[in-house]
Amino acid sequence: MPSLKDLRNRISSVKATQKITKAMQMVAAAKLRRAQAAAEAARPYAERIEKVLANLAGGVSTGAPVLLSGNGRDETHLLVVATAERGLCGAFNSSIVRLAREHIQRLQGQGKTVKILCVGKKGYDQLRRNYEKNIIELVELRGVRQIGFDQGDAIGRKVIDLFERGEFDVATLFFSRFKSVIQQFPTALQLIPAQISANENEAAAGGALATYEYEPGQDEILATLLPRNISVQIFRALLENAASEQGARMSAMDNATRNAGDMIKKQTTLYNRSRQAIITKELIEIISGAEAL
Amino acid sequence: MATFHFELVSPEKLLFSGEVDAVVAPGAEGVFTVLKDHAPVMTVLKPGVVEIDAAGNKEKLFVRGGFADVGLGGFTILAEYAIPVAELDAAKLDADIKNASEDVADAKGDEARRIAAEKLAQLQELKTALAL
Structure with missing residues (x-):
């Protein structure tokens, strides 16, 4: 049986924790709103660039750039794993890492070489345990307050640079797609060779693209557009990730706050009961003492 | 003057969207003006100034390269980076x-x-x- 003092200490420490989790939840809610707005603002560009690419790719049949068609090999895979810089956000980081790990195991089972580029420290920490020698680089975004296109572009350039040096054949990006505060889906997206087949048929059916004039040439435009598309995809993934992270943290902290509340309630009941028991005991002692006289 | 739909988007946000009379864009092979019913053209942009004329309201934005896509549905500029000239x-x-x-x-x-x-x-x- 804990003493009254112990109980009091325990209650006050849980209360302090509850205050922290509550504050974290509110901060996450505010940041989520900003992150969501940023993710939405980035959407038109990504949609347009996809449409333009689909138009262009529909017209190119032979001699397509390697970024679009791949280099024909399928031996070395690059996994770009984008996670958060901070923990305390529920299963957010681990679910991305789990998806990446499943991917790695499957690829290694097929005898392929795997290279990992980590974006965000948490994913790096988790992957390092098993795949330290596969990790080629860690990009930290810790100092970045609001993710701008420059960050996405920098990573995109890095990926393209590696590809041009023949360091890998296929690149896949891992991140968490934001659906709502309680739903985030870890997603794998193939970057190289580019996947834009979904819109291709639709674009070809439109027929209007045949009349396009290209300046300079179609191939030159495609050659500049494709690297751009990779940067845009990465940028978008980073934004989705930021929103997902805050959403996950918000619900995790909401749970924590509620748990702390439950715990305070239980401890307070226990505290009151033992306090009353002590009073009763003292009364009995006094009364029986008086009777003995 | 007849108007057409014009959009200027950068990766971070949609900067302009609406009906305009004319747009002057800095194409890689020369500055060009787009009016209503322009033939479909796709071109690379060089760093320069985009001039938007919407019912007499002129707006100037600096773009750091990008793409221009004149289609049947309107004119879209995918800018690498864009800010109003006044802020530049x-x-x-x-x-x-x-x-x-x-x-x-x-x-x-x-x-x-x-x-x-x-x-x-x-x-x-x-x-x-x-x-x-």
Whole structure:
């Protein structure tokens, strides 16, 4: 049986924790709103660039750039794993890492070489345990307050640079797609060779693209557009990730706050009961003492 | 004057969307104006100023390269980076120029160097044109 003092200490420490989790939840809610707005603002560009690419790719049949068609090999895979810089956000980081790990195991089972580029420290920490020698680089975004296109572009350039040096054949990006505060889906997206087949048929059916004039040439435009598309995809993934992270943290902290509340309630009941028991005991002692006289 | 739909988007946000009379864009092979019912054209943009004329309201925005897509549905510019000219100052442009000259120094291969040098020249030209 804990003493009254112990109980009091325990209650006050849980209360302090509850205050922290509550504050974290509110901060996450505010940041989520900003992150969501940023993710939405980035959407038109990504949609347009996809449409333009689909138009262009529909017209190119032979001699397509390697970024679009791949280099024909399928031996070395690059996994770009984008996670958060901070923990305390529920299963957010681990679910991305789990998806990446499943991917790695499957690829290694097929005898392929795997290279990992980590974006965000948490994913790096988790992957390092098993795949330290596969990790080629860690990009930290810790100092970045609001993710701008420059960050996405920098990573995109890095990926393209590696590809041009023949360091890998296929690149896949891992991140968490934001659906709502309680739903985030870890997603794998193939970057190289580019996947834009979904819109291709639709674009070809439109027929209007045949009349396009290209300046300079179609191939030159495609050659500049494709690297751009990779940067845009990465940028978008980073934004989705930021929103997902805050959403996950918000619900995790909401749970924590509620748990702390439950715990305070239980401890307070226990505290009151033992306090009353002590009073009763003292009364009995006094009364029986008086009777003995 | 007949209007058409025009959109200017950068990766970070939608900067302009609406009906306009005319748009002047800095194409890689020369500045061009788009009016209603322009033939479908897709072109690369060089760093320069986009002029939007919407019912007499003129707006000028600086873009740092991008793509222009004139289609049947309207005109879309996918800018790499865009800000209103009023907010552009010499310091920002100088930073871009510095970046571009670093690119020239870093470029591997003749083709990459040529492209980087071209971009640098375009930025410098723009700086003199805007008299900053």
